[in-house]
Amino acid sequence: MEKTFNEKVYDVVARIPSGRVATFGQIAQMIGRPRCARFVGYASNNKASWHLPWHRVVFKDGSLCCGFAAEQYRALRAEGVKFDKEKKVVMSDFQWNPERDGVPMDIRDFPLVF
DNA sequence: ACTGTGACTCTAA
DNA sequence: TTTAGAGCCACAG
Numbered sequence: 297m298e299k300t301f302n303e304k305v306y307d308v309v310a311r312i313p314s315g316r317v318a319t320f321g322q323i324a325q326m327i328g329r330p331r332c333a334r335f336v337g338y339a340s341n342n343k344a345s346w347h348l349p350w351h352r353v354v355f356k357d358g359s360l361c362c363g364f365a366a367e368q369y370r371a372l373r374a375e376g377v378k379f380d381k382e383k384k385v386v387m388s389d390f391q392w393n394p395e396r397d398g399v400p401m402d403i404r405d406f407p408l409v410f
Numbered sequence: 411a412c413t414g415t416g417a418c419t420c421t422a423a
Numbered sequence: 424t425t426t427a428g429a430g431c432c433a434c435a436g
Binding site for chain 1: 415416417418419420
Binding site: 300301302305329331332333334335336338339341342343344 | 429430431432433434
């Protein structure tokens, strides 16, 4: 049985390393749905995914969703992520690149669909 | 079964 | 530079 869209999203979010961020669109692209960035965001509301590091998922320009900004900003700072003057993540330095940055040891054997 | 709703991003006007 | 429209998932009521 193939995994659902949301399950694929969860697989990716679970692999974002501490100190790195991914964008909604990036995740959508990684699971083969390049135009579904919006639904990646929607998936974060499902209680099935409450334990995932959603604070590492940001807008493409590095800004944060206004409703979660304060908490998210604090969590990312604690992981060493740097922000610019407008409180946007410095994407050129902190956007996750699986090829370059790899995935955390503790999640490396988690079943993937791609 | 049907409907409303919720952390996005790209394209074109 | 700004804004509107489209893309098209899953869950709760």
